[in-house]
Amino acid sequence: MTFPSRTRILGDHAGALPPTGVSLGLLLLRLMLGIIMVGHGTQKLFGWFGGPGIDGTAQFFGAYGYPAPKAMAFIAGLSETLGGLGLALGLLTPLAAAAVLGTMINALDVTWDGGFFLPKGVEFTLLVAVAATSLALTGPGRYAADHYLPVLRANRLAYGVAAIALALVAGAVVLLIRD
Template sequence: MTSSRDDYGRQNLFQDSGYFEAADEGTTLSQPEDRLGDEDDRSPQWHGGLSFGLLVLRLVLGGTLGAHGLQKVFGLFGGPGISELSRILGDQGYTSQTTLLSWLGGVTEIAGGALLVLGLFTPAAAAALLAVTANAVYLQYREGFFLGDGSGFEYHLVLAGIAFALLFTGPGGISVDTNTPWRRRPVPFGIAGLVLAAAAVVAVTFVFRR
């Protein structure tokens, strides 16, 4: 049996957690629907820990792949540049338009990474980066899971997993996308992004590996 002091302590703990929003004074909430209201009319709520965690994921994924894109397109950070990347793609089994594919991959990583860091058009950015990393997993899976001598796919799988998660969580409160439909209802946009990412992987495989 609990005392009123215990109940009061639990209530204060819940209110201090950052996931509690007090109702306006004089408002009676008799049903769950009264608290929720119309989902489309609700403004996004601030959840400090969740928003910060999603920001970290966006910075890690967007920053990492954005840097890889700069390596591919401009040869920065000791990267190969377009011509060398085109040759590498030829060695990996791509037989058609490897220069075009190099540009597509590099620009996608730069643009998608920048958008993800900003939290702008997050579903599109996450879907684009998911397509890039999923394609990398497809290329490397025959080499085994662990990196070892650099040939395993575990690294690409981790990045793909982050992109996949961000598709369905949305960008969080620390983002440009704060008051957008995909922030308030990320799941439908996540499903659409997943379909587009899968279609992009299939298209790259069949068009550039003929």
């Protein structure tokens, strides 16, 4: 059994688009993750979908020791909403993934004691964080707005690693300023 070469699969040039099946898989992942994050973000920002809105989210952040809880609620809601929109559209995918990942780093800290497979468990938050990280590294595929931004296509891995580093630093800084 012979395996196709990387050149045959990805093409001859740097930043080649992934095969159609891979791109369709990435599209499905981006759409679902993006829609879920937009939903969670708008719950925080506007109280949509039965969410607490800014004031309720601020109370939550205050209870967990975050300074300026209303500002933190706004930042979290905006990060989830705009990051989710970016992922769904495949627009500035590394930055959108960083917005989601940075928020999930703090959510992981809050949910970590919930264990796995429990009502307030960590598995959903962990799945979102890993999915965002994966999209930062792979790029959005050919069915994305980023397809029209050649610089992101050609430097996909470098931008992905930089976005993950940004998310880790931003998430850690926010964790460090908590009481």
